[in-house]
Amino acid sequence: MSNFIVRKVAVLGAGVMGAQIAAHCANAKVPVVLFDLPAKEGPKNGIVDKAILNLTKLKPAPFGAKDVAQYVQAANYEEHLELLQGCDLVIEAIAERMDWKHDLYKKVAPHINANAIFATNTSGLSIAKLSEGFDAELKSRFCGVHFFNPPRYMHLCELIPLSTTRQDILDNLETFLTTTLGKGTITAKDTPNFVANRVGVAGMLATMVEAQKYGIPFDIVDQLTGSKLGRAKSATFRTADVVGLDTMGHVIATMQNTLPNDPFAASYATPAVLKALVEKGALGQKTKGGFFKKEGKQIMVFDANTSSYVPSEGKADEAVLKILKNRNVAERMAALRASEHPQAKFLWAIFRDAFHYIAFHLNEIADTAREVDFSLRWGYGWTEGPFETWQAAGWKQVAEWVKADIDAGEALCDAPLPAWVFEGPVADNGGVYGTAGAFSPAANAFVPRKDLPVYQRQIFRAKVLGETTVTGHNGGTTIKENDAVRIWTAPGHDDVLVLSIKTKMHAIGPDVITGTHEAIALAEKSYKGLVLWSPDEPFSAGADLQAMLPAFMQGGGKAIEPMVAEFQKGTAALKYAQVPTVAAVTGLALGGGCEFAIHCAARVANLESYMGLVEVGVGLIPGGGGLKEIAVNAGLAAQKAGSSDVLAFLKDGFMTAATAKVGTSAMECRDLGFIKESDTIVFNSHELLYVAISRARAMFDSGYRPPHKIKGVPAAGKSGFATIKAQLVNMRDGGFISAYDFHLGCVIAEVVCGGEIETGSLVDEEWFLNLERKHFVKLLDNPKTQERIMGMLQTGKPVRN
CATH class of the missing domain: 1.10.1040.50 (N-(1-d-carboxylethyl)-l-norvaline Dehydrogenase; domain 2)
Incomplete structure (x- = not known):
């Protein structure tokens, strides 16, 4: 086996497609040299500099996070052609003009590394005609690679070989596109507009x-x-x-x-x-x-x-x-x-x-x-x-x-x-x-599918109707299954247990909590770890509000308190399980779904993961330990830094919960604290289960032990709450938040600051959980919260009252 490692990519052309292809390579932390013509006025790299700046402003965002722009280096054809020597993949992405492309090829061909792959991102021009004038050696490394717009979000990428393109070149490029950039790659014939x-x-x-x-x-x-x-x-x-x-x-x-x-x-x-x-x-x-x-x-x-x-x-x-x-x-x-x-x-x-x-x-x-x-x-x-x-x-x-x-x-x-x-x-x-x-x-x-090694990372490959009936819904070995969850092992990976939520939008209700406890107990007894993964998006849209309604109608908010307590026990069980628990996140992980993920020992997240504590949208606060985690992490960070100013470490987490901020990529989720630096970001969702199982196994094999339960962590206390409340008053009076958003913000502030205690008081996790549960239940009886909940259940849209 030999590794093909793309150390650096060159993209020729900083137009709409070229710039966004460069941005997506940067998302994967692959350094990119982005070329274009020298500017006629000002800095020679002006055209590319402007393109990179525009990338940070586009919607939907080409960059997973703005700081990945640092991986893109601006260059022009007049001054920097020697930079091509350091690139393992060169992608031409200029306008769809055969003559323009030929002119550019003559200019860059002498500078392309002798081992580099040379590809054109054309949407329909003849690859054979584009290669006219190439020597035999360059033709053997040339092919078409057609990204779809926008490249970050569109899964398809077409590979179009010449009859002379070396098979190892195609296999290496397909591997890079599939696992590094997360693409679904198909091979097309060299006909107009391809497939x-x-x-x-x-x-x-x-x-x-x-x-x-x-x-x-x-x-x-x-x-x-x-x-x-x-x-x-x-x-x-x-x-x-x-x-x-x-x-x-x-x-x-x-x-x-x-x-x-x-x-x-x-x-x-x-x-x-x-x-x-x-x-x-x-x-x-x-x-x-x-x-x-x-x-x-x-x-x-x-x-x-x-x-x-x-x-x-x-x-x-x-x-x-x-x-x-x-x-x-x-x-x-x-x-x-x-x-x-x-x-x-x-x-x-x-x-x-x-x-x-x-x-x-x-x-x-x-x-x-x-x-x-x-x-x-x-x-x-x-x-x-x-x-x-x-x-x-x-x-x-x-x-x-x-x-x-x-x-x-x-x-x-x-x-x-x-x-x-x-x-x-x-x-x-x-x-x-x-x-x-x-x-x-x-x-x-x-004809069977390709069996490249990269596809061994896809336990369940994208299926087509009639080719196979084995999917993530029924493949592997089922240990236990009901209407709420499936507890099972994946084929070829019977040492790690998998928990899949089966409810609509993978909402978390009492039966899911029960299934979670059962899966943890089974994993602790006979397996190396537990992976939370479902074959369809989302990871989880949150707590099952519908499941709460019967109890609420009979006994009001107080009747819901036992359910909230059980939810908190479920997230705590994920955190303190004796074997590693790994959340395999893709799509939405909101509210209770986000709380499930952040309590696991580790997360493996698809790039397109959207996580957030969004309970204020239904007039509630996070009640499954989400606020507790914000408060505890802030207190521990202050202790580690030797600082008594807990609020300085708490304010970002508070704002994230109070404004229902949702990360728009796994990278943004990491910046918001929902994903840790030690967690893994996967670009191809079909690889998510494999990587999560591998992560759980590696953690177990390296001697995993659960974290020690917090005995005492400093809280921001009364003064921290007063400071946050003053900021909320300004936001309300300035018209940035509604009166009820102000109330909810104050409730969240009280919880994360630890309530009516002195600043720096040492409290345990249970202290914060009790505050969460108390206020969650109290809010349920508030007519304003009930308006928001009913509005969401009836229309699916938040009510701002």
């Missing part, structure tokens, strides 16, 4: 064609083709607005210019309405108007007939929406095809067009069906790929329907479905996925 954009844009164009054919307005199209189909909320026309109508026009032009002999070429015509909008300068979101625009609070939609905007008030037909709610894919597809309603006929048509297109073009664009489905899921936000949907709906029946429409002239073109759809391995199997893998037209066989 995701080829299929995705063709699908958007087909949707526009069918919408016009059946007279479906833009706003209703988006109601039908978004989350109700298991696709991105931005659906079709809003997605076009986000991408930019001019940008979409360029992508369409690429397809028109490079695919003139494609049987589907007629459907690549630029829609007249898109052309009209571009000519008007209505380019979508960046010009605050495209297919849609906002006027005050009113969403307006473009009316192609009058070339003006009208209120978006159209509603999808309830009968059609009822069809879409049917979870049986076969019944849903049959109902859409059988219906005479224009909206249903439209939906069947876009499914048919997609099935027709991917079957006809599969062999041209990808090795297997799997690449197509992953590309749409990871690059376009679909919950299920088109081949998965086809197979789930009944392969043979759907194929016959598609063929019938082609024969009847209803399809986009008359190109027949390929023979493999109706005969051979796919027909025998009933679809393109089976236990042997995914179908490859070139091999006329089912």
